Amino acid sequence: MKNSNHELDLALLSDATALAHLFDDRQSQHGAVNPPVVHASLFAYPDYETWKANVTGEKRRAFTYHRSGNPTVKLLEQKIAHLEHAPDCIASSSGMSAISMVLFGLLEAGDHVLCVKTVYGPVRAMFASIFSKFGVEITYFDSEQSTDLSPLLRDNTKLIYLESPSTGVFEIQDLRAVAKLARERNIWTAIDNTWATPLYQKPLDLGIDISIHSGTKYIAGHSDLMLGLVAGTEDAMKLVRRVYSQLGASLAPDDAYLALRGLRTLPLRLKRHEASALEIAQWLEAHPMVTEVMHPGLHSFEGHQLHRSQCSGDSGLFSFSLQARSEAARAAFVNSLAFFSLGYSWGGYESLLSPLAFSYYGNDELRQDLGLSDHMFRVSIGLEEPADLIADLERALDAYKQTD
Ligand SMILES: Cc1ncc(COP(=O)(O)O)c(C=O)c1O
Structure with a gap:
């Protein structure tokens, strides 16, 4: 925005206007209308006391090491969180890395997952080659069954994974019905929202916990970069954030800049x-x-x-x-x-x-x-x-x- 003196009701701001202005702090960057691309693997501490305050949690630094955060990437995350009506968002190096973060963050050995059968192929392959090895069981269901998944639930069902519309034969799942059932049973819900983009479908408004994107597609928009995005509720994102830095799938600042350009x-x-x-x-x-x-x-x-x-x-x-x-x-x-x-x-x-x-x-x-x-x-x-x-x-x- 022009400067930080404007008090706006963010809920009333249209998505297009939000994308052009929101979270851009131009005066802190010499008035430049575009954000700086911050190339830095590390963010140095000024002294011993600041380092200690960060480690003990007395005063956390916004940025310490790129793998757990970068200012250019942060701006992209803030904009997507706003569009998704989510309190938090993490950007990563590809759609598949975003999906991995969600699955590794939420699942434990012995869990059961219900997944729509028309899911993006490599996710099916990841369940078969990685998660089955860790004792996670998967049941695939038809989109039509999404109106009532209760017959398929087990005591150990931890996650319902959706992709709606699916992106091969374009099936639709009933997001409200799935979210209602899952909330009653304390089961996480995640959706691949790539097709609709955060402009056209806002899954958190319908009760879904996590919305995932391959930002490689419409958000980047120019077939020149790979990008993953996860936006979700506070409780869900706490679990995803736990594994995000460990999985090491951070987004490069140049790609974050290009994605911000695509977003506009x-x-x-x-x-x-x-x-x-x-x-x-x-x-x-x-x-x-x-x-x-x-x-x-x-x-x-x-x-x-x-x-x-x-x-x-x-x-x-x-x-x-x-x-x-x-x-x-x-x-x-x-x-x-x-x-x-x-x-x-x-x-x-x-x-x-x-x-x-x-x-x-x-x-x-x-x-x-x-x-x-x-x-x-x-x-x-x-x-x-x-x-x-x-x-x-x-x-x-x-x-x-x-x-x-
Ligand atoms: C629906 C869907 N989800 C996720 C992905 C994975 O995204 P990426 O290629 O950015 O890893 C793709 C890629 O084609 C996709 O089509």
């Missing part, structure tokens, strides 16, 4: 991603070669009403299925696209496509259980002109139809 245009970019993706999803829905479009913002989408009751807008990632044809036809479709790069990530300025034929490749049983087929594709709609993207898809669908 997030409200604008999201509106464009949202409008373009919806227009393209509707166009695809009407195309004769398309059998299904999985976009939570479409009225035809199962779960649309539940989604709208807990998420105020839509981002630009969705999937669709084509009429079954040969692999050569699928290759012709993909290779005919000029503006859709082929890649895993999403949420950047550029459009991307991923063939879902290769998700959980070779594990047909799981692919069937998750509703994945060889004719499904996921697209991340970028900031290009939607008419150009539609023309590109139209050319590629013609190639698909003409290839045997």
